[in-house]
Amino acid sequence: MTTSRLPARLLAIAVLAAVAGAIVWGFQPEPVTVDVREVARGGLAVTVGDDGVTRIKERYVVSAPLAGRTSRVELDAGDQVAAGQTLLVTIEPTDPSLLDPRALAEAEARVEAARAARQRADPELARAKVQLEYTQADLDRSRELFPSKAVSHEDLDKAERAWRTAVEEVKAAEYQLLITEYELAMAEAALVRTKPVRGGAKADEAADWRMDVRSPVDGRLLRIFQESSAVVAAGAPLVEVGDPTELEIVIDLVSEDAVKVKPGDRAEITAWGGATPLAAHVRTVEPRGFMKVSPLGVEEQRVNVILDFDSPAAERPTLGDDFRVEAKITVDEVQDAVLVPLSALFRRENGEAVFVAEEGVARLVAVTSGRRGDRFAEVRAGLSGGEQVIEYPADQVADGAAVRVK
Numbered sequence: 001m002t003t004s005r006l007p008a009r010l011l012a013i014a015v016l017a018a019v020a021g022a023i024v025w026g027f028q029p030e031p032v033t034v035d036v037r038e039v040a041r042g043g044l045a046v047t048v049g050d051d052g053v054t055r056i057k058e059r060y061v062v063s064a065p066l067a068g069r070t071s072r073v074e075l076d077a078g079d080q081v082a083a084g085q086t087l088l089v090t091i092e093p094t095d096p097s098l099l100d101p102r103a104l105a106e107a108e109a110r111v112e113a114a115r116a117a118r119q120r121a122d123p124e125l126a127r128a129k130v131q132l133e134y135t136q137a138d139l140d141r142s143r144e145l146f147p148s149k150a151v152s153h154e155d156l157d158k159a160e161r162a163w164r165t166a167v168e169e170v171k172a173a174e175y176q177l178l179i180t181e182y183e184l185a186m187a188e189a190a191l192v193r194t195k196p197v198r199g200g201a202k203a204d205e206a207a208d209w210r211m212d213v214r215s216p217v218d219g220r221l222l223r224i225f226q227e228s229s230a231v232v233a234a235g236a237p238l239v240e241v242g243d244p245t246e247l248e249i250v251i252d253l254v255s256e257d258a259v260k261v262k263p264g265d266r267a268e269i270t271a272w273g274g275a276t277p278l279a280a281h282v283r284t285v286e287p288r289g290f291m292k293v294s295p296l297g298v299e300e301q302r303v304n305v306i307l308d309f310d311s312p313a314a315e316r317p318t319l320g321d322d323f324r325v326e327a328k329i330t331v332d333e334v335q336d337a338v339l340v341p342l343s344a345l346f347r348r349e350n351g352e353a354v355f356v357a358e359e360g361v362a363r364l365v366a367v368t369s370g371r372r373g374d375r376f377a378e379v380r381a382g383l384s385g386g387e388q389v390i391e392y393p394a395d396q397v398a399d400g401a402a403v404r405v406k
Contacts, residue, residue: 031402036357036388037344043335044373048260049267049328052251052307056321057168058175059242060216061225065190066107067234068092068211073227081215081241083178088221088239091211091232106234107191114184121180125173132166139163161264161281168283168308171246175217182216190234219243222321244320249280249307251327255289258303260331267307271326272319279310282329305329332371339376344389345369354383355390357403362390364399 064070071090075081081088142159145151189211223240226232249269253261261282269278286304294300307327309316319325344354345367352369355362367382383389388405390397397403 031404032396034403035391039387045330046332047328048257052249054247054323056242057246057248061237061240064232064236065186069231072229079221083218086215089213111187114187118180118184121177128169128173135163135166245313251305252302255301267329280307283308338379340379343391355393357388362401362403
């Protein structure tokens with residue numbers, strides 16, 4: 001009888017064990033569904049950026065060289081102009097007989113000022129050319145040493161950016177020399193016409209009093225200040241001219257970001273209307289900030305950062321003056337680092353940590369982060385690469401919690 005009851009007892013024990021197991025299993029928490037990303041090694045760029053606008057580098061406001069009546073401007077904004085050829089406006093003195101010694105003295109003073117500016121332009125151009133020769137030699141040397149690894153890629157980039165900046169400075173100095181020569185010629189012509197006409201002058205001699213004002217540079221007519229015929233004073237602005245293919249970019253960064261930017265830093269221009277980003281570099285960071293109110297009503301200290309295009313004008317033929325763009329400036333970068341998504345990092349006590357998914361279980365790992373990019377951060381301690389970190393960990397994720405990868 002004892003023997004016959006043994007299988008029944010074993011069956012009861014098995015049933016009770018199965019029921020207990022089912023109860024325990026039923027009270028076990030469901031695994032948390034998570035997204036994971038593998039920790040990899042690679043390059044990381046730290047960028048700052050904001051909206052900006054383009055503007056013509058060298059624009060020139062053509063002013064009346066002497067008082068008189070201007071003719072109507074026959075050109076329209078956007079028309080092509082050629083240096084020394086395109087007639088912008090003609091000026092006729094209103095009444096030469098009423099010109100007094102004061103007007104003559106002012107005209108002579110303008111000639112002297114224009115002559116002094118012309119003399120200053122020569123050494124400025126010479127200085128820019130010397131700097132260009134120096135940067136050219138440095139670039140050639142860096143290119144020769146780069147294949148043997150005697151010069152790093154970063155140093156080669158710096159040498160190329162310095163050379164490009166020197167090229168732009170020579171262009172600016174040449175433009176300034178051209179402008180000073182134009183202003184000197186206009187001032188001398190105005191001085192001649194300021195002197196009174198001899199009595200009984202003939203009509204053709206009186207016609208010499210008319211002064212033709214021509215474009216000082218090649219480019220386009222940007223703006224017309226005085227379109228209709230009118231009597232204007234000496235120095236009154238008439239039109240504005242410039243070359244829209246010679247553009248620069250002005251970005252106002254918050255001061256906390258602006259202090260990280262250095263001349264020569266590489267930049268990428270996006271949202272300008274083209275299919276591909278444009279290359280640029282930082283020329284200068286202005287030394288003075290200004291207050292600006294953000295769209296949310298927050299007062300911010302901003303600093304203007306000036307960029308020069310590296311992409312040729314042929315790649316941006318439709319980009320003009322005062323067009324909106326977006327720019328990202330690379331202020332720091334590392335070539336080989338352990339990268340973790342920013343979405344996986346979170347604060348923990350006095351440091352940072354991530355959750356690593358290992359065999360269906362979440363493990364808390366303390367990490368030390370370094371540089372931060374738009375999407376990834378450099379990990380200096382805690383991870384070595386290849387781990388599966390949990391992105392956007394929910395509140396249910398804890399150390400030792402069961403997880404299921406989505």
